[in-house]
Amino acid sequence: MANKRDYYEVLGVTKEADVAAIKASYKKLAIKYHPDKNPGDKAAEENFKEAAEAYGILSDADKRARYDRFGHAGVQGGGGGAEGFSNFEDIFSAFGDIFGGDFFGRQGGGRGGRGRGGPPRGQDLQIALTVTLTDVANGVTKKVKLKRFNKCATCSGQGGTGKQTCNVCAGQGQVRQVQSSFFGQIVNVTTCPECQGIGSLIKSKCADCHGMGRRQEEVTLSIDVPPGVEESNYLTLRSEGHAGPQGGPSGDLIVAIKEAEDETFERRGVDLYMQVEVPYTTVALGGDIRVKTIEGEVDLKVPAGTQSEKLMRLRNKGLPDINGSQRGSQYVKIHVHTPENLSAREIEALKELERVQEKDHPKSFFQKAKTFFT
Numbered sequence: 001m002a003n004k005r006d007y008y009e010v011l012g013v014t015k016e017a018d019v020a021a022i023k024a025s026y027k028k029l030a031i032k033y034h035p036d037k038n039p040g041d042k043a044a045e046e047n048f049k050e051a052a053e054a055y056g057i058l059s060d061a062d063k064r065a066r067y068d069r070f071g072h073a074g075v076q077g078g079g080g081g082a083e084g085f086s087n088f089e090d091i092f093s094a095f096g097d098i099f100g101g102d103f104f105g106r107q108g109g110g111r112g113g114r115g116r117g118g119p120p121r122g123q124d125l126q127i128a129l130t131v132t133l134t135d136v137a138n139g140v141t142k143k144v145k146l147k148r149f150n151k152c153a154t155c156s157g158q159g160g161t162g163k164q165t166c167n168v169c170a171g172q173g174q175v176r177q178v179q180s181s182f183f184g185q186i187v188n189v190t191t192c193p194e195c196q197g198i199g200s201l202i203k204s205k206c207a208d209c210h211g212m213g214r215r216q217e218e219v220t221l222s223i224d225v226p227p228g229v230e231e232s233n234y235l236t237l238r239s240e241g242h243a244g245p246q247g248g249p250s251g252d253l254i255v256a257i258k259e260a261e262d263e264t265f266e267r268r269g270v271d272l273y274m275q276v277e278v279p280y281t282t283v284a285l286g287g288d289i290r291v292k293t294i295e296g297e298v299d300l301k302v303p304a305g306t307q308s309e310k311l312m313r314l315r316n317k318g319l320p321d322i323n324g325s326q327r328g329s330q331y332v333k334i335h336v337h338t339p340e341n342l343s344a345r346e347i348e349a350l351k352e353l354e355r356v357q358e359k360d361h362p363k364s365f366f367q368k369a370k371t372f373f374t
Contacts, residue, residue, distance in 0.1 A: 004072050007054035014121075015068070015238055016249065019059060026055040070226060071236035071254075073322050119248030120173075120197050122149060122214075125241040126254045131225055133262045133272075137294045137319055139227040146221065149214040149242040155206035159213035159246040162203030166195035173199040198246055213246040223255055228270070228322040233257045264292055270319045270328030277337040278302060291332055293317045300332060308336040 008015050011025045029051040031037075038044035057063045057075050066074035125148055131140065151157030165171040169192035177188045191197040205211030221240060229235075234256050241251030259267070266273040278289060286304030290297050293314065300312060311331050318328025342350070 005050070007058055007067065010050055010054040011058065013058075014249070015252075022055065022058050026051055026059075068236070068238045069224070071234055073229060073233040073235065074226070076322050119213075119244050119246045121249045122242035122244040122251040124251040124254055126256065128256045128258050129223060129225070129235075130258045130260050131229065132260050133265055133267065133294055133319070135225060136229060136259070136267075137227060140225050142223045142225060144221055144223060145218060147216055147218050150217045150219065151243045151247075152206060152209035152213055152215050154208040155213060157213045157243065157247045158202075158206075159209060159211040160202040160205040163200045164203055166192060166199055166201050168192055168194040169199065171199040173197040196245065198248075200246075202246070211246075213248075214243045221253070225257070226322065227324065228320040229257050230267075230269075230322075231257055231259045233322065265294070265330075267319070270321050270326070272318045272328065272330045273333070274330070275333040275335050277335050278306075280336050280338065283308070283334065283336055293330055294319070302334065306334055308334060310334045 008017070011022060011029065013021055013025050017025075030048065033044045033048035033051065035045055035048060057067050063075050125146065127144065127146060129142060129144065131142075134140075152159070155161075166173075169175050173192055173195065174189050174197070175192050177190070179186045179188065192199075195201055202211045206213070209215050221237070223235065223237065225235070234254055237253040237255065239250040240253035243250045264274055272294065274292070276289065276291060282289065282302055283306040284304065286302060286306075288299045288301055291300040291314070294317070298314070298317070300314065302312075311333055314330040314332065316327045317330035320327050339346070
């Protein structure tokens with residue numbers, strides 16, 4: 001999951017794109033990477049499946065809402081994408097309204113997003129959020145403070161009043177530089193240094209933001225962490241990053257999950273592991289012991305004759321997975337506790353036990369011979 005591309009990036013649309021734009025962009029990509037047009041091309045095949053997966057999520061209102069809130073972690077295993085199809089025919093069946101009779105005759109659809117000029121999107125913010133195993137088990141809402149660029153309240157994010165086309169880039173937001181070389185002409189396209197890629201200039205700049213339309217401020221945000229997250233996951237909070245200059249859309253807040261080390265448990269996926277010390281009398285005779293779990297203490301029955309280092313399983317006492325479809329187990333390793341500083345009474349009792357064992361379980365000839373020569 002960590003290697004998946006952003007679904008909006010895959011389809012080449014903005015996060016504000018409507019369903020029609022998403023559908024049109026997907027159709028364009030599906031035509032471009034269709035397996036019949038690219039026979040034997042593995043890269044095209046993967047691009048075709050990737051586009052189908054992105055469309056399956058973003059075209060569904062519920063899945064898109066979860067993806068916008070939690071990123072790929074929110075829709076993992078949710079189906080609807082290429083991961084849920086066994087072949088290309090399944091994709092065509094699922095998205096049959098897209099592939100009409102003129103599928104190979106038209107290059108329909110368009111790529112969304114900001115073209116040349118216009119206020120650019122704000123940068124994404126990235127933070128790390130530490131959670132405990134209890135947070136992972138139950139889910140939690142965390143409040144965090146961070147500094148980011150917010151839209152200027154004075155000018156409503158516009159940067160001031162009156163706009164004029166940038167005379168350096170002619171409103172394109174980009175400048176082209178042509179250089180001659182031994183191999184011919186090389187064209188370099190860079191962001192316009194005068195308007196910073198916006199394509200226009202403010203005539204009367206806001207005194208508070210100096211024409212940028214945004215100011216750095218400290219904000220407090222509430223982050224909902226779903227049960228089952230792990231260190232490899234991240235959460236994406238749409239439009240909670242830096243505001244774009246001069247009214248541009250805001251970037252996203254990317255929250256990387258970090259797990260705090262637990263004193264009792266070791267996590268392995270959805271399973272938990274721990275070790276307990278048990279008196280030698282209990283493992284010999286059998287009995288119940290109290291064991292800590294992520295939800296509180298429970299009784300664990302130790303059978304008579306249990307050996308040291310034995311793993312015992314507590315079903316459904318582990319962690320939930322990110323989709324809530326299953327819960328792991330807790331494994332308890334039995335470690336026999338050897339007492340120190342025995343009292344005279346305890347020593348005599350153990351000697352008596354030793355005499356009883358020798359009487360009831362006499363050593364064989366070979367065991368006696370081994371003892372004699374060692």
